Amino acid sequence: MFQRERRSRAYYDGRARWYDSTNRIAAWLRGASPRRERRRAVRRLNLKPGDRVLEVSVGTGTNLPFIAERIGDAGCIVGLDISRGMLGVCQRKLRARHIEAGLVEGEAAHPPFADGAFDSVFHHGGIAEFSDRGAAIAEMFRVVRPGGRVLICDVGVPTDRPLSLVNRLLLRLQPEYDQPPPLESLPAAAQDVRLSWYFGGAWYMIEFNRPE
Numbered sequence: 001m002f003q004r005e006r007r008s009r010a011y012y013d014g015r016a017r018w019y020d021s022t023n024r025i026a027a028w029l030r031g032a033s034p035r036r037e038r039r040r041a042v043r044r045l046n047l048k049p050g051d052r053v054l055e056v057s058v059g060t061g062t063n064l065p066f067i068a069e070r071i072g073d074a075g076c077i078v079g080l081d082i083s084r085g086m087l088g089v090c091q092r093k094l095r096a097r098h099i100e101a102g103l104v105e106g107e108a109a110h111p112p113f114a115d116g117a118f119d120s121v122f123h124h125g126g127i128a129e130f131s132d133r134g135a136a137i138a139e140m141f142r143v144v145r146p147g148g149r150v151l152i153c154d155v156g157v158p159t160d161r162p163l164s165l166v167n168r169l170l171l172r173l174q175p176e177y178d179q180p181p182p183l184e185s186l187p188a189a190a191q192d193v194r195l196s197w198y199f200g201g202a203w204y205m206i207e208f209n210r211p212e
């Protein structure tokens, strides 16, 4: 494991208990409703009942109810994360909401899943902190089935509009997020690539398909 990943794991392990509340405060400062924005991102996955979905860097599992409501009981959710502390909070939230998901401790650049194991792969926050974003994206592409969909979302600097004052201040607190969306790291074979912005114009959404 790289030094950067070790640091991330220690950071999120220490922050897991407060992660959800600080996230809600950041969304509130941006003037965005976290539920609405997260649901909006999940909707872009075009999920169907029975789908198998992987969330890379699942954290405390805040997106999982939105995924579960789309894939139903016949579907399957797997969450991967480097931090045991975040997965612990996630597990408790899932139990309280009666949602079934497999939680796996591991790194985005080395997910222990077979080629094409999922219909969709979702990443929502964290990729700016990875030491090798290209390797993580290549793995998302590998584990999604041919014809499947990948959605990568994170805080970033918009390429098509000025950043608001609040977002500039929030980026000062986490300078690693002060960068454009990682379009240059997508696999050459990615199809139907689309970039859009949400969460008060401070988060990007990159969606693409794996060719059939």
Ligand SMILES: C[S@@+](CC[C@H](N)C(=O)[O-])C[C@H]1O[C@@H](n2cnc3c(N)ncnc32)[C@H](O)[C@@H]1O
Pocket (backbone or CB within 6 Å): 005, 008, 009, 012, 056, 057, 058, 059, 060, 061, 062, 063, 080, 081, 082, 083, 086, 106, 107, 108, 109, 123, 124, 125, 126, 129, 130
């Ligand atoms: C900003 S949080 C996002 C959590 C969740 N997806 C959400 O939407 O709230 C980033 C997550 O990425 C995880 N993470 C950081 N580096 C990672 C890596 N190299 N591989 C897998 N997960 C990682 C952290 O432990 C943390 O849970």
